[in-house]
Amino acid sequence: MGKFNSVFDIIGPIMIGPSSSHTAGAVKIGNAARHLYGRSPSRASIHLYGSFAKTYKGHGTDVALVAGILGFGTDDNRIPEAFSYANQQGLAFDFIEENTAVEHPNTVRIKLGEGEDELELVGVSVGGGKIEIIELNGFQLHLSGSYPAILIMHNDRFGAIASVTEILAKHEINIGRMEVNRKDIGKEALMTIELDQNIEPEIEQELRSAKHIIRLAKVVN
Secondary structure, eight states, X not given: OOOOSXXXXXXXXXXXXXXXXXXXXXXXHHHHHHHHHTSOOSEEEEEEEHHHHHHTTTTTHHHHHHHHHHTOOTTOTTGGGHXXXXXXXXXXXXXXXXXXXXXXXXXXXXXXXXXXXXXXXXXXXXXXXXXEEEEETTEEEEEOSSSOEEEEEEEOOTTHHHHHHHHHHHTTOOEEEEEEEESSTTSEEEEEEEESSOOXXXXXXXXXXXXXXXXEEEEOO
16 A cells, blocks of 8 residues: 545535535445556546445446546546546546446446555445545445544554554544454455544655554545
């Protein structure tokens, strides 16, 4: 995961498109995938579920998602021409309409890159321009973006969690919510930590160097 800024900025009164759920929320989900990927992707496979799958063309969800993957903000005037900008930047993309039942009607699964270089993210647009990321590379999580957060991929070993919390405590950074998920015992695991404040670059670097830590990405609020 790469370093990124303002992935989940709460939308203000200005937005492009007819629906905050289908456009602003979609832009933000695409933007989250782009920044978690850490660089400009060359390929995006976008799987749409529920209401997104039924109305994505008429509501502009398709161009909004691509705009987000390109790194556009929710009020960017280039959003309606996102497909053209994607072609110019060498981003190949396709949309797949899925019939699988999902808990939330505005759900999208975005796959960026291919093979071992692939990032897979599932996001939902919950209304009013707000989103939630509920899955990242097969790990279940609940990330709303309402608070600063850090996502830490680590080895599932004794002391990994303590090494992170001790650094945060040393710098007097309070944890608002913390979630740890793993696929199997002893394999890679994911810590999702919401904080009361953004962390400084030197603290971020200290966390990256902590015991058993593999990768770190942060959400700035």
